[in-house]
Amino acid sequence: MSYLQLATSLIFILIPLVLARTLRLGLEKDIIIATIRSIVQLLIIGYILTFVFENGSPIFMLLMILLMIGAATLNVIRKGDGIPGIQWIILFTLIAVEALTMGILLGLQIIPFEAQQVIPISGMVIGNCMILSLLFLNKFKDEVERSDEVIELILSLGGDAKTAIDTSLKGAIRTSMIPTIEAQKTMGLVQLPGMMSGLIIGGADPMEAVLYQLLILFLILTTAAMASVLVGFLSYRRLFNEKAQFIGLTYKKKDT
Amino acid sequence: MSILTFHEVSYQHILHEITGEFREGVITTLVGPSGAGKSTTLKHINGLISPDRGEICFRGEPLEQMDLLEVRKRIGMAFQSAPMIPGTVYDNINLPKSIFGESLPREEAKRLLQQVDLSVELERTVKDLSGGERSRLGIARTLVNRPDVLLLDEITASLDYRMVQEIEKLILDLQQELQTTIIWITHDLEQAKRVSDDVWFLKDGRLIESGAFKELASSDQAETQAFLKGESI
Ligand SMILES: Nc1ncnc2c1ncn2[C@@H]1O[C@H](COP(=O)(O)OP(=O)(O)OP(=O)(O)O)[C@@H](O)[C@H]1O
Ligand SMILES: [Mg+2]
Numbered sequence: 001m002s003y004l005q006l007a008t009s010l011i012f013i014l015i016p017l018v019l020a021r022t023l024r025l026g027l028e029k030d031i032i033i034a035t036i037r038s039i040v041q042l043l044i045i046g047y048i049l050t051f052v053f054e055n056g057s058p059i060f061m062l063l064m065i066l067l068m069i070g071a072a073t074l075n076v077i078r079k080g081d082g083i084p085g086i087q088w089i090i091l092f093t094l095i096a097v098e099a100l101t102m103g104i105l106l107g108l109q110i111i112p113f114e115a116q117q118v119i120p121i122s123g124m125v126i127g128n129c130m131i132l133s134l135l136f137l138n139k140f141k142d143e144v145e146r147s148d149e150v151i152e153l154i155l156s157l158g159g160d161a162k163t164a165i166d167t168s169l170k171g172a173i174r175t176s177m178i179p180t181i182e183a184q185k186t187m188g189l190v191q192l193p194g195m196m197s198g199l200i201i202g203g204a205d206p207m208e209a210v211l212y213q214l215l216i217l218f219l220i221l222t223t224a225a226m227a228s229v230l231v232g233f234l235s236y237r238r239l240f241n242e243k244a245q246f247i248g249l250t251y252k253k254k255d256t
Numbered sequence: 257m258s259i260l261t262f263h264e265v266s267y268q269h270i271l272h273e274i275t276g277e278f279r280e281g282v283i284t285t286l287v288g289p290s291g292a293g294k295s296t297t298l299k300h301i302n303g304l305i306s307p308d309r310g311e312i313c314f315r316g317e318p319l320e321q322m323d324l325l326e327v328r329k330r331i332g333m334a335f336q337s338a339p340m341i342p343g344t345v346y347d348n349i350n351l352p353k354s355i356f357g358e359s360l361p362r363e364e365a366k367r368l369l370q371q372v373d374l375s376v377e378l379e380r381t382v383k384d385l386s387g388g389e390r391s392r393l394g395i396a397r398t399l400v401n402r403p404d405v406l407l408l409d410e411i412t413a414s415l416d417y418r419m420v421q422e423i424e425k426l427i428l429d430l431q432q433e434l435q436t437t438i439i440w441i442t443h444d445l446e447q448a449k450r451v452s453d454d455v456w457f458l459k460d461g462r463l464i465e466s467g468a469f470k471e472l473a474s475s476d477q478a479e480t481q482a483f484l485k486g487e488s489i
Pocket of ligand 2: 294
């Protein structure tokens with residue numbers, strides 16, 4: 001595809017813009033910002049990837065992965081407000097999940113140690129990990145706020161922090177994993193997954209695209225489980241103090 | 257003999273230097289206007305909250321030096337809203353056991369329900385219980401561990417008058433039978449008069465006065481008199 005062809009495809013931005021305008025949805029500004037940001041960000045990534053692939057040095061590969069982890073962490077932190085130290089928990093989780101999945105993929109030679117493979121797959125692992133962490137934190141904070149009375153009830157019966165939060169924690173882990181599992185059940189029936197479509201459009205053999213896509217699906221399942229379990233088990237303690245007293249979510253308040 | 261003593265207990269901006277004691281084997285009510293710090297005081301007693309300054313002693317031993325999880329097993333607490341875990345009546349009355357991986361014999365569960373005059377099957381889902389039934393189930397649950405002290409936070413606040421009387425009778429009977437020390441928050445002065453041996457009068461996080469209900473009634477403290485007369489303070 002040429003730049004000219006891409007420019008022509010901007011028509012697809014005009015349609016939502018016109019709709020937003022006529023229906024007064026108040027989304028025009030957001031649509032324009034989103035479009036510009038996606039163009040700029042992806043072009044930059046395109047240039048960086050070209051450079052890293054041509055250069056071939058593992059240092060740049062590592063830097064690239066660290067950059068992705070950093071960006072993903074920043075994205076999640078805002079949602080984690082209310083849980084002290086959440087930034088370190090997220091950072092640790094992203095690093096752990098990336099290290100483990102890449103360790104297995106490279107160690108067992110499922111994929112070769114090449115930037116063309118490692119970087120996109122890492123991107124998907126880290127991106128999915130980020131989304132699952134966000135999903136988990138949302139659900140977990142809901143659960144905690146909804147069941148603070150039951151949490152105090154269990155503490156008042158002499159239960160420890162883990163016991164008191166068990167139902168909320170597992171509930172949030174379950175509900176954040178369900179969409180991933182459900183999506184896999186209908187995979188290929190309703191829509192072709194994005195990566196597979198991309199490979200096929202790029203001219204790859206459909207069977208090869210399927211094999212890669214399956215690998216990604218398995219990775220996403222692992223990532224979903226690890227992200228919600230790690231973030232969950234590392235963060236619930238922050239809601240209690242060392243005397244097994246429930247502090248709850250602590251939103252940053254103005255100095256009193 | 258006092259079972260619990262507060263010595264200059266302060267907590268955040270909520271409680272200010274509370275000093276007082278609770279006698280063993282009697283009913284003490286905590287009264288005072290909304291926001292006075294009654295619930296906060298109660299939560300200090302079973303260590304759901306710890307004081308910023310001051311000391312609370314249970315049978316002469318500072319709470320701070322005790323294993324709070326053990327203390328909580330000996331101090332039962334009934335919450336105003338009678339929170340329940342989703343599930344059956346049995347799941348809920350069994351909760352004090354199930355959290356330690358044990359289970360309450362069904363006969364014992366039935367006996368406890370009888371004790372609080374609650375005639376529902378153990379397999380009923382708690383969602384369907386009425387306010388009065390929940391309240392009683394909440395009380396029955398606090399009795400599973402045979403606590404030395406029972407903390408009650410506005411357990412009759414949302415009930416009709418007949419139910420209030422029944423629950424009062426229930427608590428008074430339990431107290432007679434088991435000689436449990438009871439600390440009971442109520443905003444209903446008439447109720448306090450009916451059930452109290454002793455009373456703590458809290459306002460703005462301070463313990464204004466404490467003692468036998470009769471003494472308080474004849475107190476010459478202006479604030480106490482105003483509160484007793486039902487004036488807004
Ligand atoms: N976790 C908390 N953080 C900050 N303030 C709190 C907290 N819990 C209670 N307070 C405040 O402390 C004060 C006392 O609260 P408490 O619940 O002890 O009052 P109360 O006497 O039980 O009132 P009520 O009769 O309405 O139940 C209130 O002003 C309340 O807003
Ligand atoms: Mg209260």
